[in-house]
Amino acid sequence: MRPGAARAGGRGPGWAPLWLLLAACLPPPLPQPETTERLVATAATSPYVASVLLISVTAPRPASLWIELGTSEDELIAATPAHKGTEVELPVLGLKAGHTYLWRAAARTPDGQRLTSPIARYTTPTSPSGLDSYTVLRSTEASVGGWLLTSVAQLEAPLSWVGILDRDGDWVWWVPAEEGRIPLSPKLSRDGTAILWGEYDLDRSQSTLDRSALIRVSLDGSAREQTRLPLGHHDFVEHADGTIAYLSRSAAQLGQADALPVHADRIDLVPRGAGHDVVPQTVFDTFEDYPYPAVSTCAHMTRIQNTYGSIGPEWTHGNSLLYLDEEDAYYLNARYTDWLLKIDAGTGEVLWQLNGLDGGFTLPDGSPAWESPGEAHLWSHGHISQLWSGGMMVFDNGDHRTKRVSRVLEIALDEDARTAEIVWSYPHPDGRFTPSMGDARRLPGGNVLTAWAGLREITEVTPDGSVAWKARSGRADVVGRITWLPDLARPSPPSQAPPAPAPASPEASGDDPDRR
Incomplete structure (x- = not known):
């Protein structure tokens, strides 16, 4: 099931996934000056919670950093609150078991520049046998x-x-x-x-x-x-x-x-x-x-x-x-x-x-x-x-x-x-x-x-x-x-x-x- 879609008998389009709820929490977009700077981001699964993705992000200079997530490249939106710094670890929560997501790190510098990392793919583990939806x-x-x-x-x-x-x-x-x-x-x-x-x-x-x-x-x-x-x-x-x-x-x-x-x-x-x-x-x-x-x-x-x-x-x-x-x-x-x-x-x-x-x-x-x-x-x-x-x-x-x-x-x-x-x-x-x-x-x-x-x-x-x-x-x-x-x-x-x-x-x- 795609994120936010309703299961048969479930809630309809009004039910938004976690990252949709977070999208409104970020500052409004500003004009984007040209830049060749990129973020470096690496992802790892939590050693204690199989469905939590821990993403380490490094920025070339201080910025507000967050993770964007979605199921296609044209619908990546904020999935975490923004954190200020040059090196942060951002946990992504609310991912459904057995689903594939696209993600990237994003940032905004004090002078209004937007920085991103390359888009990556992540598939959450399926829930274990016996733990059915x-x-x-x-x-x-x-x-x-x-x-x-x-x-x-x-x-x-x-x-x-x-x-x-x-x-x-x-x-x-x-x-x-x-x-x-x-x-x-x-x-x-x-x-x-x-x-x-x-x-x-x-x-x-x-x-x-x-x-x-x-x-x-x-x-x-x-x-x-x-x-x-x-x-x-x-x-x-x-x-x-x-x-x-x-x-x-x-x-x-x-x-x-x-x-x-x-x-x-x-x-x-x-x-x-x-x-x-x-x-x-x-x-x-x-x-x-x-x-x-x-x-x-x-x-x-x-x-x-x-x-x-x-x-x-x-x-x-x-x-x-x-x-x-x-x-x-x-x-x-x-x-x-x-x-x-x-x-x-x-x-x-x-x-x-x-x-x-x-x-x-x-x-x-x-x-x-x-x-x-x-x-x-x-x-x-x-x-x-x-x-x-x-x-x-x-x-x-x-x-x-x-x-x-x-x-x-x-x-x-x-x-x-x-x-x-x-x-x-x-x-x-x-x-x-x-x-x-x-x-x-x-x-x-x-x-x-x-x-x-x-x-x-x-x-x-x-x-x-x-x-x-x-x-x-x-x-x-x-x-x-x-x-x-x-x-x-x-x-x-x-x-x-x-x-x-x-x-x-x-x-x-x-x-x-x-x-x-």
Whole structure:
């Protein structure tokens, strides 16, 4: 497919490739004095990201330098921001897998002369087997566009990747996980220049070697870094000073001396780049800091698991860790217990609990938010990736509801009154259920982006529930958590500000054809 062309069922000519968006960012053309000076440019593929082209440019004198790209010589336009100097390395991002492009370096000197390098050809590698393009099933002008950061896994292979999709459903950036490890919770770094994700052993029963790690790869493909996360799982937080807080595994002997150990969660801290010799600092341990005793409330808690040689049931199954700077507080969501804990980051004290047994919040009318796994009036075994002071987005898997249908929720909190309510919901339009993972985020303007995990779908819906964009994967077993990226060339740090408010209607139905 040529750059910018719409896949069948995808967005039409209004969807411009990355370099078209950059064309307007350069200074207006000036009269071009005659010159015989040329730029020298050499290209190499990033050693860490197969689809990123790194172009080194040398100019005979100081100038503003950029790269021009296209599919024919008469349509080469700016593909990178301009940089001043005589020697620069310019990364070209947003190139579709398996496509051929023409490129050249271009420059403008202070006296208005335009310099160029000879035109060269570059073909991006095809995406690896198992990482197929998505089929775009619906695309409308209501979509906010941008790029989608996610992970995909074929659990039986096991092959997994972290990657970025464009809105044609094509991969434009991808990095494979180490064989036998699954990548979870990819996210943009605080400074907006890198992609971070955790990699965890897929099979923990056959090995006593814990390889859990945080991977950091620069968006421009110029650097890769690893931070060890001993006993890490599921999710992490990057702090402003570079420290990494992450979910780790805790075990305790409860009851009789010969009883199997019970597993739960800790929040541990390690410095960026930590190796095998670093001992994590524990901020919170469920067994020590949670104020109530362990109680089994659902069948998931009775399953016996082997975690690096520690054999026993799992009580909590934490799957989401968030942090708000202005509150200096962590939020830990645990799947099996259905609770969300707000935890003081300095002391490890549980400030409050929403949902689950012993939860401290009610619905606005005073009725309980959670009575049992089958009577969970907010969510049942959910995942949370977006949270702000006073609200959150929840992917509600719905494991214990009588009719198991996964859905997306926006929940409003009143911490003073200790009340919580669903202010927006969107059930899967076909009434389907996914038992693991899942993710939802409200975008600028109010649309909601959802990764439906094992259903292999990604949707963007408007506040009234109309589908603005929808795509499906053909081969990946699981679509991981998802992050919206508005710009690849000029990434901006992620925001903790509240998104646009939910609409007045409390539920978006899937009955309308536009909502499928």
